[in-house]
Amino acid sequence: MASSSAQPIPDSVDTVLDLLSAHDYVADRALSTCVFLALRLGRPLFLEGEAGVGKTEIAKVLARALGRPLERLQCYEGLDLASAAYEWNYARQMIEIRLAEAAGAADRERLGRDIFTDAFLIRRPLLRAVEGVDGQVPVLLVDELDRADEPFEAFLLEVLSDFTITIPELGVRGGGAAPIVVVTSNRTREIHDALKRRCLYHWVDYPDAxxxxxxxxxxxxxxxxxxxxxxVAFVQGLRDQDLFKLPGVAETLDWANALMQLDVVELDPAVIDDTLGVLLKYQDDILRMRGSEAARILSQVKAELGHGTAA
Structure with missing residues (x-):
């Protein structure tokens, strides 16, 4: 949850590194530099990379660290204006019309104006982001933009150009202090160059050991x-394999926590075979790694670390 007062924008790359580290996000200097520039220049930050490498977490950490509300727009195929920006509360509007008719209201033009007011407006993440949340400038996370359709991408580009949204019945909303924007993509499709040009770009890669x-x-x-x-060494070894889906940092953390629950203090081939489903999410990958291949990687890991050989 965001704190009651927003914190100032960091004044150096080192400050960003410290800020992220204080909230358990271990970033390299290149990513921290990109975050710093995005914050200082007021530009959206476009993060691309494989799933599970920490793109979404950047926005969450920035919201916590800077004391800002987080507005998250999870993208998906078919995402439209009503789900992303705003829609009218048609049920309440119909009730208002029925009540007015029961009361004998005859001025239909006035009734039409009365039901298209803020009281009947349902705000979605984009509108809340450009208007502000409880007087605070939020962090807007547009997550997995590559899952949305191209027409929505064009609409988002328009919003990011001036941080306003036009509601035909009410006029232009927003245009004040711009939110901090983080856009992520798993690169299942290419994002249009026009939107990328609006942002500062960074590829979030798998971390080194x-x-x-x-x-x-x-x-x-x-x-x-x-x-x-x-x-860590075993996961790094898996990423050198020709797998359909390589494990991300999220899977490394899940696996470590799963092994803790099993009271494992040292890896062995049996426990790896039993828990591969925490690391790998496709059966073909699991079948390929289970058994002798996993044992081979583990043997190499233990030799490199000086932990002996696999049992």
Whole structure:
């Protein structure tokens, strides 16, 4: 939940690094620089990368760290204006019309004006973002834009150009202080260049082993040092394989927490085979890795870490 007062925009890249770290987000300097510039220049931040690498978490952390409300728009095929920006409360409008008719109201033109007011307006994330939330400028997360249709992408570009939304019955809304905008994409399709040009772009890659261990330490501090090293090294090894879907950081954290629940203190081939479904989400990938292939990667991991050989 956002705090009652917004915090100032960070004044340096190092401040951004410290801010993210204080909220358990371990970022590299390139990402922190892009975040800093987006905040200082007032530009939307466009983050692209594989699922599970921490794109969405950036927006959540910024909202917490800066004391801003978070408005999240989860994109999907068929997303339209009514779901993204606003719609009229037709049920309430019909009730108002019936009540007016029962009371003998004859001025239909006045009734038409009365039912198209703020009292009957349902605000969705985009409208709340450009208007502000309880007097605060929010963080707007447009999540997985690549899942939405191209016509919605064009509408979003218009909104991001001046941070206003025109409601025919009420006029232009927004246009004040611009929200902090984070747009994410898993790159299941290409986003139009016009929208990318409006944003600062950063590709969020899988972390190297050192940074992934730091993430694991921050997010799952109860995992023992030996197990954490093996978990990270094994996941890094999986990412070198030709799999349909490589495990992201989210899967690393899920696996570490699952192993803790099983009271595992050190990886062995049996426990890996039993828990591969936490890491891999496609049966073909699981069948390919289970057994001798997982044991081979584990043996290599233990040799590199000096933890002995697999049992």
């Amino acid at each position: 050192a940074r992934e261990r730091a993430i694991l330490q921050a997010k799952a501090p109860g995992v023992g040092e030996r197990l954490a090293a093996q978990v």
